[in-house]
Amino acid sequence: MESRAWPIARLYQKTHPVPFLTVEEPQPAYPSPEWSQTTLNYFRDVPPLNAAADGPLSEHEQRVQRRTDDSLAVEKVAVRTRNIQGHEADYNLETHGFTIGHLKCHLQDWNSDDELRRVYFPEVTELLKRETGAKYVFQYEWHVRSTTLEDGLKLDSSGAVDIKGPVRRVHIDESPAAAITEYNYYMKPQAEHNKHLKDRPFGVYNVWKPLKTVRRDPLCLCDCRSVAGEDLHATKVCVPNMGEIENISLKAPKDGREHRFVYVRGQRPDQALVFRIFDSRIDGVVDGKFSHGVAHSSFVDPGTEREAARESVEVRNFCVF
Numbered sequence: 001m002e003s004r005a006w007p008i009a010r011l012y013q014k015t016h017p018v019p020f021l022t023v024e025e026p027q028p029a030y031p032s033p034e035w036s037q038t039t040l041n042y043f044r045d046v047p048p049l050n051a052a053a054d055g056p057l058s059e060h061e062q063r064v065q066r067r068t069d070d071s072l073a074v075e076k077v078a079v080r081t082r083n084i085q086g087h088e089a090d091y092n093l094e095t096h097g098f099t100i101g102h103l104k105c106h107l108q109d110w111n112s113d114d115e116l117r118r119v120y121f122p123e124v125t126e127l128l129k130r131e132t133g134a135k136y137v138f139q140y141e142w143h144v145r146s147t148t149l150e151d152g153l154k155l156d157s158s159g160a161v162d163i164k165g166p167v168r169r170v171h172i173d174e175s176p177a178a179a180i181t182e183y184n185y186y187m188k189p190q191a192e193h194n195k196h197l198k199d200r201p202f203g204v205y206n207v208w209k210p211l212k213t214v215r216r217d218p219l220c221l222c223d224c225r226s227v228a229g230e231d232l233h234a235t236k237v238c239v240p241n242m243g244e245i246e247n248i249s250l251k252a253p254k255d256g257r258e259h260r261f262v263y264v265r266g267q268r269p270d271q272a273l274v275f276r277i278f279d280s281r282i283d284g285v286v287d288g289k290f291s292h293g294v295a296h297s298s299f300v301d302p303g304t305e306r307e308a309a310r311e312s313v314e315v316r317n318f319c320v321f
Contacts, residue, residue, distance in 0.1 A: 028215060028304045030265065036081045038299050040220075040261070041168050043233050043249035044075040059238050060157045067153060067163060074169075077252045081220045081299065083265040091262070093131060097224035097294040098275035100264060101127050103209055110144050110211055110313055124207050124315050131274050132205060134319035136197065140186045141239065141316040148309045149217070149298075161239060166217040166298035166310060170259075172248035172277060173293070173316065175234055179204045179278035182242060183318055201321045203279035204293075208314040209272040215307035220263040221275055222250075222295040227259060229292075250295050259295070281321070 031037070057065065066073055084091065088100035107119045117139075125137040143161040145152070152165020174182065183202055191197040208219060227250070235249045253259065264271055275294040276282075298310075 028301075028307055030301070030303045034083055036083065036263070036265075036299070036301050038079060038081055038301060039076050040079050040170050040297055040299055041069065042075045042077050042170050042252040043235070044073050045233070045251075046072045058158060060163075063157055063163055064153050067149070067167065067169070069149075069168060075252055079259070079261060081261040081263050084262045085265045085267070088264065088271070093274065093276060095225075096221075097292070098221045098273060099131055101131050101207075101272045101274050102270055103127050103207070103272035104270040105209075110311075113142075116142060116313075120313070121315070124317065127207060127272060127274065128205055128317055128319055132203065132319050132321075134203070134321055135200075136320040138187065138190065138318045138320075139315050140182070140318060142314065144211075144311075144313045146211075146309065146311045151309070159240065166219075166312075168217075168298050168300070170222070170250040170295050170297040171235075172232075172250070172295050173206060174204060174277050175246040175248050176278055178245040178247065180280075181245065185242060187318060187320075197320055201280045203281070203319045203321070204277040205279075205317050205319050206275050206277055206314055207272050207317065208275075208312060210267050210269050211311040211313060212269060214264075214267040214310055214312075216301070216304045217298045217310045218263045218265065218267060218301055219273060219296055219298050219312070220261045221273065223260040223262070224276070224292045224294055225260075226257070227292050227295060228253065228257065231259075232292075248293070248295075263299075263301075265301075277316070279319075 065071060084100075091099055093099050103123060105120055105123050107115055109115045121139045124139065128134055128137045141161060145164055145166060147155070147164045149163075149165040149168060152163040155164050157163045183204070187197065187202075231251050231253055233249045233251055234246050236244050237247050238244050250259070264273070267273075275296065277293045
């Protein structure tokens with residue numbers, strides 16, 4: 001479906017170009033400057049992984065069963081992921097579903113929710129207004145990751161957004177139905193006090209940035225145009241406040257197609273990935289088909305396995321247009 005334009009964002013970008021900082025830092029020994037030859041974990045349809053001999057699995061135990069690289073629910077697929085460092089301006093929300101925005105923040109305590117709200121969220125709001133043309137932006141879920149996957153799986157994540165380590169699963173954060181449900185849950189009180197929010201189109205957009213230059217487990221994004229409806233599978237996940245909601249796992253294409261993945265090698269803290277989860281102007285359940293929000297996953301970039309654990313923050317936002 002052809003998307004509607006973001007005229008405000010386009011005008012701003014033309015009149016207020018934001019230069020990217022150029023910082024020369026030593027890089028790991030990557031085999032190729034342009035591509036990463038790697039493996040991504042796709043969804044494999046198996047019986048539900050929610051039972052054990054001594055009773056139902058806890059929320060964290062279910063995550064462990066699904067998130068380990070040797071999970072029965074994983075199909076490992078060899079892929080090429082393009083490094084777009086230096087070519088960030090070639091990608092935009094309207095065409096690809098994602099963009100790379102400039103976001104330089106000097107927050108010191110990333111584990112303080114109060115500081116995130118006070119310092120970081122206003123900067124995220126301005127970034128999203130600039131990139132999407134949104135009139136109003138509201139943060140409703142966020143997560144700081146600071147360990148390896150292996151260490152993260154050892155830490156109890158019950159009641160949290162997710163495990164502390166990177167997620168090596170190709171997925172879309174929410175289905176259209178879940179996005180609408182969460183929007184109604186969080187925004188109904190806001191709309192009751194702000195008539196300007198009523199009946200406006202809205203979107204759910206994720207802003208993901210590293211806290212330090214990424215040396216390990218980078219995040220790759222999939223060009224939404226390369227994903228077909230038959231690649232999408234609804235799965236259940238638990239999130240704070242809402243409990244169980246629906247997200248989308250991706251199945252590997254079986255008809256000769258390829259999903260086109262890109263990442264920013266050596267991504268710096270001032271380089272924020274902005275990507276669409278859902279947008280009511282574009283996405284929806286039409287004839288049983290799901291949204292083509294942007295699928296993404298962390299992955300093992302060959303040559304970086306011994307680097308320090310990645311540190312990153314992601315924030316999910318309602319953008320009201």
